[in-house]
Amino acid sequence: MKDLKCLFEYLGPYRRDMLMAALLIIVETVFELVIPVFMADLIDVGVTNGDISYIVHKGVQMGICAGLALVTGLLYARFAxxxxYGWGARVREAEFERVQRYAFSNLDRFESSSLVTRMTTDVTVLQNAANGGLRPLVRSPIMLAMGLGLSFWMNPRLALVFVVCAPALAVILFLVVRKVAPMYGRLQKAMDGLNNVVQEGLTAIRAVKAFVRGEYEEDKFQSVNEELRSTSQRTFHLAALNQPAFQLVMYTSIVLIFWFGGQMILRGELLVGELTGFLSYVLQVMNSMMLISNVFLLLTRSLASAHRIVEVLEEEPALDSPPDPVTEVADGSVDFEEVSFKYHAGAREYALSGVNLHIGSGQTVGILGGTGSAKTTLVQLIPRLYDVTEGSVKVGGVDVRDYDLTTLRDAVSIVLQKNVLFSGTVGENLRWGDPSAGEGELWSACRAACADEFLTRMPKGLDTDLGQGGVNVSGGQKQRLCIARALLKKPKILIFDDSTSAVDTATEAKIRSALEGLTGVTKLIIAQRVTSVMHADLIVILEDGRIHAAGTHDQLLASDPIYQEIYTSQMKGGEDHGGPAAQREKA
Structure with a gap:
């Protein structure tokens, strides 16, 4: 209930609609409860005495009550x-906003498929519970209380049947809810698994087709789909037992009432109209109890979904701006001072250990190293995508933890190892770098990134639709568009994380030449080719999360065996291609 109480805070302006809907339910219930009283008088007075005017009078009263109940019911449906759905929209918006604030370490705790389920299916469960459960939640207790009260008022002896049946209904509800409650959590996890397989299959559909793994993916989908089916079947099979059990008790009660009521009529202790009216209250009371049980099941399922949603909303972002942040980056200098880092506090080994490195403003620095040497980890600490575990990283002479996050990240432009483009046109994607950029600025950035070479051949140019994830362009074209987007940001620090691996050496040389023209911008280039970094002011070689060597191309070529091996294998073919040393990842 604590989770639901937390989510009710997001009702906001819809709180008034919820209260109005509850009020309309109460009014509707009162109108419906008055009808059996009129019906009893109609039979016992009007029909018995043959008084047509009295029958018409009571009939009109019943019709008015029924009409008013219908109107209030329709108004309730609108407000509810x-x-x-307004509440659901606000909860989804709050979840999405919170995820946008997450650091990478927060995102590591949730699978993307699980986040999708929590923003869609789980919120839908809450919406259905609110829309379908509000009516019985408010109506049923009122119907139950007033129905029982009027039943005892009409005939206390006959109403004792409820005293026998009510405990049986309560026991059934308790057993069903106790068994079903934990199963709803497993049901939502099974939904996570299905979404994960669907997401992976659709994202990697080209790889699936290229490797002819369609049948394998179908089997994998069938497995998670079957898991969801069986979990759903077990859950709702038990939940469905609620209704027949209640109907059994309800019809047993009706038979007993007819039995005892008939005997009372024969003895002259009860009128037929009174029994008819009493039976109406019996049905209302029983239906109310059944609806209450259904509300409990809805509430049980919504509690499982609410808990999953609250987990997202209460996850505190691992990184945030300090109370009095620095709001201006002086220059593009970068300093690593005794930096050590591990992704999880409980990890046994550090990804980076004891890194000391000074990069002057405006310098070009190349970073080489084998797979797993933590090249990407190193540069991710600069825009504070992760926080260091030990030591400090300084940008412009200030610890990155002292900056306003937006200010820091606006000063750092990074072209990720995995190129990411979004649905929309080329121009819309490029304007991620500068939303106010004009067409001339866009083409200037494209020329610097050599993206103009293929854009000019496209009929729509900057208005070309890239499709979902940029599927309409090749890997090399995607890289060049990402570089153009980064250049439009006009940063103080520009990071290329193996961002020219998919372009040919001639195009890479043109891009490198364009980058040399950027003055006052610190450039960090992670590369797999020596030619990408050999003209840099400083080349850093990482090995096992530590700086193995640092220097210019000439210095490293003269003194460092790893750099010599990389250079020889790439530039001259090398005589020891298959030797142990060459088995290191060629940077």
């Missing part, structure tokens, strides 16, 4: 739908 607006409240439920």
């Amino acid at each position: 739908a607006r409240a439920a």
